[in-house]
Amino acid sequence: MRYYVLDRGDQLSIDLSQKFHKLAEERGLQLDAESPEIVVSIGGDGTMLHAFHTFIDRIPELAFVGVHTGHLGFYADWQCEELSTLVDYMCGKSDPAPHKPRIVKYPLVELEINRKSGTTSHIALNEFTLKGVEGTVVLQIDINDETFEMFRGDGICVSTPSGSTAYNKSLGGAMVHPSIEALQIAEIASINNRVFRTMGSPLLLPKHHHCDIFSRREQRLMLTVDHTNYPIDDLISVRCQVSEKKVSFARYRPFPFWKRVRSSFLV
Incomplete structure (x- = not known):
């Protein structure tokens, strides 16, 4: 699995980015800034927009995953404390069985x-x-x-x-x-x-x-x-x-759109 990470640039996002790289290296994921299969956005929805436009010429060939560090992350499926679980899912080491992502297209x-x-x-x-x-x-x-x-x-x-x-x-x-x-x-x-x-x-x-x-x-x-x-x-x-x-998003666990709307605006 080839991946790349973009973070928001604040200290929390930078720290999480560094932690992600360390976990990814330990689990055999390959850092690739030129042709990643998965682009991980660490920050908020603005970070995801930046990631999307950074790789806009390769949109048909990759998928995005969002890690949420702010107050509202509509495009993010994962919280800060779930970083290790996300890396496990990405490298196919989820328990009890390997979990392949469902690719949703917007x-x-x-x-x-x-x-x-x-x-x-x-x-x-x-x-x-x-x-x-x-x-x-x-x-x-x-x-x-x-x-x-x-x-x-x-x-x-x-x-x-x-x-x-x-x-x-x-x-x-x-x-x-x-x-x-x-x-x-x-x-x-x-x-x-x-x-x-x-x-x-x-x-x-x-x-x-x-x-x-x-x-x-x-x-x-x-x-x-x-x-x-x-x-x-x-x-x-x-x-x-x-x-x-x-645009493609890699969903490693269910997160329906209306549940996402409710968690973003009502809960």
Whole structure:
């Protein structure tokens, strides 16, 4: 088993990372920064986002495991004190019998950013947002190449099913099970009057649909993909849709999605 570890950088996460390496070496796991089979994230959900984007070019070839050290770790299955058990499971020494992980796959959102200066592409694990830097934004929302609404407000959030529990949730969006291949569009503080009329509620688009967001005036914008900000002052449009790629997580023990939601928000 080839593995790699990314930690949050605080002392607890660093100590746990060092402990993991020691346990892994004792059990015969191979440290491999170039082509790991399993990437272990030690920290919080932000650490998992960093791990995902670090290995984004190899997403189809590896799986992630999260060790939780903060107050909320939606992507993490393991607690600090369970590190030795996790390593045992990874090397097939679980008791009473070897335990192979169940690989679960979550949908992702891909976006194509068209600017006057060129075109770039990104993939988001949680969400991307488009906001104004100096006030409200004016955006035209098209669905499947037909104009849907003209938006004015603070911005737009487009999330994956797993990301539906993050920023999207705070905007009143629905929490969506990751088995549903969809993206969710949520408005951020929309303004509704005789000129600008919006739906005012989140929308779910299935995998075979796409959405285009057009900038309809000269405006300074901030595009955020997961944890990374991109200032843009020449945006033409953003096209988003469910990606053909999926992210994989190695589940060494049952942790159903709704149990994960409940333990994250209610218990």
